[in-house]
Amino acid sequence: AQSVTQLGSHVSVSEGALVLLRCNYSSSVPPYLFWYVQYPNQGLQLLLKYTTGATLVKGINGFEAEFKKSETSFHLTKPSAHMSDAAEYFCAVSVVTSGSRLTFGEGTQLTVNP
Amino acid sequence: DAGVIQSPRHEVTEMGQEVTLRCKPISGHDYLFWYRQTMMRGLELLIYFNNNVPIDDSGMPEDRFSAKMPNASFSTLKIQPSEPRDSAVYFCASSFGRASGDNFGSGTRLTVV
Numbered sequence: 188a189q190s191v192t193q194l195g196s197h198v199s200v201s202e203g204a205l206v207l208l209r210c211n212y213s214s215s216v217p218p219y220l221f222w223y224v225q226y227p228n229q230g231l232q233l234l235l236k237y238t239t240g241a242t243l244v245k246g247i248n249g250f251e252a253e254f255k256k257s258e259t260s261f262h263l264t265k266p267s268a269h270m271s272d273a274a275e276y277f278c279a280v281s282v283v284t285s286g287s288r289l290t291f292g293e294g295t296q297l298t299v300n301p
Numbered sequence: 302d303a304g305v306i307q308s309p310r311h312e313v314t315e316m317g318q319e320v321t322l323r324c325k326p327i328s329g330h331d332y333l334f335w336y337r338q339t340m341m342r343g344l345e346l347l348i349y350f351n352n353n354v355p356i357d358d359s360g361m362p363e364d365r366f367s368a369k370m371p372n373a374s375f376s377t378l379k380i381q382p383s384e385p386r387d388s389a390v391y392f393c394a395s396s397f398g399r400a401s402g403d404n405f406g407s408g409t410r411l412t413v414v
Binding site: 229231233236238277283289 | 305343344357392394400401402403404405406407
């Protein structure tokens, strides 16, 4: 079975600083990987995804993530944090052999300080 | 595209009452998912459908929970009887295939008192 580990349940950065949210996955077959963002009292919104092809994927709001098979990682980055980036971020994995259901990490709450 | 539509947005009910949550997926999507989110347990998949057929209901907590998808444009999640520990935000999501990611609705916040 696949799994996802998000390192750090809370991350705090200053406005303008680099955002780095860590995600490691476990899967015995090639995975699909996703990052979602959840703002208060809202549903999850897809930020970006990796399925096949280019390992560096760009998403909305200036975020990007790089699939590193050797490290089983899919870390989310943004060069310069904005106050509006404050939210909870979820990494998720799916594999065809599990019926392609998404398995979510526990989430990372991002705080952006002025 | 209106996105995934859930109703109601908020539901407060008394313990023992029946609760029905509703979902309209994005037109053309062939997968539909019901999730539950709580502080303690995070985001849990309860059940999902493919082409209106339930595929995996292993996440449904107990027999008090049931879900149906009578057609491609509508699904319900029913809890009967409801209990205070069912209080959570319930999300419906849909997707076309599995590589596109799930599109989430805004959720139903259920409070059972």
